[in-house]
Amino acid sequence: MDNRKKIYFMKKKSEECYKLCTPCYLIDKDQFLSNLFIIRNNFQKEWGKNVLLGYSIKTNHQSILMQLARREGMVAEAVSDDEYDYAIKLGYDKKQIIFNGPQKSSQYLIHALNNNSIVNIDNLEEINIIEQHYNEITQLHPRIGLRVNFDLESICEGETTAGLLGSRFGLNVENGEFETAINKLLDLRMKIKGIHLHYSTKTRSLKVFEKLAEKACDVSRKFNLISDIQYIDIGGGFWGGRVLEGKPLMEEYSKIISEVLKRYFDPKNVMIILEPGAALLATAISYYSKIKNIRKVKDVIYLTSDGSLLHINPFFIQREVDYKVYASGENRILKQIICGATCLEKDRIVCLENERELKIGDYIQINHVGAYTMGFNNCFINCPPYIYLKENKEIVLIRGKNRHLLFDI
Numbered sequence: 001m002d003n004r005k006k007i008y009f010m011k012k013k014s015e016e017c018y019k020l021c022t023p024c025y026l027i028d029k030d031q032f033l034s035n036l037f038i039i040r041n042n043f044q045k046e047w048g049k050n051v052l053l054g055y056s057i058k059t060n061h062q063s064i065l066m067q068l069a070r071r072e073g074m075v076a077e078a079v080s081d082d083e084y085d086y087a088i089k090l091g092y093d094k095k096q097i098i099f100n101g102p103q104k105s106s107q108y109l110i111h112a113l114n115n116n117s118i119v120n121i122d123n124l125e126e127i128n129i130i131e132q133h134y135n136e137i138t139q140l141h142p143r144i145g146l147r148v149n150f151d152l153e154s155i156c157e158g159e160t161t162a163g164l165l166g167s168r169f170g171l172n173v174e175n176g177e178f179e180t181a182i183n184k185l186l187d188l189r190m191k192i193k194g195i196h197l198h199y200s201t202k203t204r205s206l207k208v209f210e211k212l213a214e215k216a217c218d219v220s221r222k223f224n225l226i227s228d229i230q231y232i233d234i235g236g237g238f239w240g241g242r243v244l245e246g247k248p249l250m251e252e253y254s255k256i257i258s259e260v261l262k263r264y265f266d267p268k269n270v271m272i273i274l275e276p277g278a279a280l281l282a283t284a285i286s287y288y289s290k291i292k293n294i295r296k297v298k299d300v301i302y303l304t305s306d307g308s309l310l311h312i313n314p315f316f317i318q319r320e321v322d323y324k325v326y327a328s329g330e331n332r333i334l335k336q337i338i339c340g341a342t343c344l345e346k347d348r349i350v351c352l353e354n355e356r357e358l359k360i361g362d363y364i365q366i367n368h369v370g371a372y373t374m375g376f377n378n379c380f381i382n383c384p385p386y387i388y389l390k391e392n393k394e395i396v397l398i399r400g401k402n403r404h405l406l407f408d409i
């Protein structure tokens with residue numbers, strides 16, 4: 001091992017950091033908690049105490065994070081029967097689970113209603129299930145909400161992920177499905193306690209959330225729900241964790257959402273529920289990989305690392321990478337492309353322009369990889385990355401030893 005490299009890396013990071021096995025994720029507990037507090041404090045400042053945060057399990061199901069979230073008073077937001085079970089296994093009370101998503105089984109749906117989970121109905125089939133299993137519902141006042149599907153794209157042009165086709169989640173307002181769901185539940189003498197809105201957008205803009213809050217008011221008023229409503233679940237989709245010019249701050253989200261909802265709802269009686277995924281998790285985790293070999297093709301230096309783009313951007317979405325290099329070379333190189341260890345031609349992690357020369361054994365750190373990455377880890381060519389937890393300046397390995405068992409042999 002070249003000592004010079006070691007010292008260089010130590011100069012930049014703590015000694016423990018140098019000892020990391022690569023490729024690995026490093027979970028920063030303080031950053032995670034700070035993200036959580038910023039979200040909650042800002043909403044409580046505008047709305048008061050009646051704010052509940054749901055941990056979006058699918059965004060990152062690392063048990064350590066879910067347990068931290070629970071200890072800090074978050075509930076779990078599950079979008080499948082399996083996630084529902086997983087939350088229980090990690091110590092969440094059934095009352096502390098928000099059950100969302102388009103694929104609830106009838107067994108879990110009824111179970112969740114009976115055990116006082118918050119259940120947000122996604123489609124008419126779920127209403128049918130409730131009708132068919134009505135005599136099995138023992139809970140007198142189930143916490144039931146309806147997920148709203150409406151034409152957000154028409155008022156926030158170019159902003160939604162689904163675009164002109166429209167979102168495929170929730171009960172559509174314009175075609176009457178939302179109203180049908182209400183009427184069927186009312187026929188069963190079941191009150192609608194919540195409105196759920198979650199939209200995936202490219203912009204995560206304030207306008208999107210203003211329109212979501214307005215829609216919550218709109219449907220509640222139009223369908224006479226205001227007196228029964230106990231929660232408005234505005235979903236996730238926030239930008240957060242990293243301050244970037246042009247991107248909203250949590251303070252701004254909380255202001256606009258609270259301001260709109262206050263027109264119809266009293267913060268004393270109605271709870272705001274938030275389900276932040278990326279805003280809570282993205283900046284809490286970084287990724288490290290090490291250079292294994294170097295070659296030159298045409299005018300480009302290709303560096304193969306022990307990591308993979310699959311670990312940090314599993315859908316290979318075109319986007320800028322926030323990185324930091326620990327280069328031992330002094331010279332600046334026009335174009336160095338850091339590639340992954342797999343045999344995929346597209347496994348190119350980042351293109352460095354005019355950066356210092358990286359040498360074999362040097363590290364690269366990729367920031368903000370905590371959301372929608374680790375959940376997709378698999379055993380394609382390599383075992384999944386190691387995972388470390390940074391806690392009070394100490395770094396502990398939490399996945400590593402038995403990585404090879406994940407090959408399932």
Ligand SMILES: *Cc1c(COP(=O)(O)O)cnc(C)c1O
Binds near residue numbers: 100236276
């Ligand atoms: C995925 C998801 C979230 C989290 O979304 P982010 O965009 O990561 O904040 C919240 N609620 C529901 C219903 C989801 O499906």
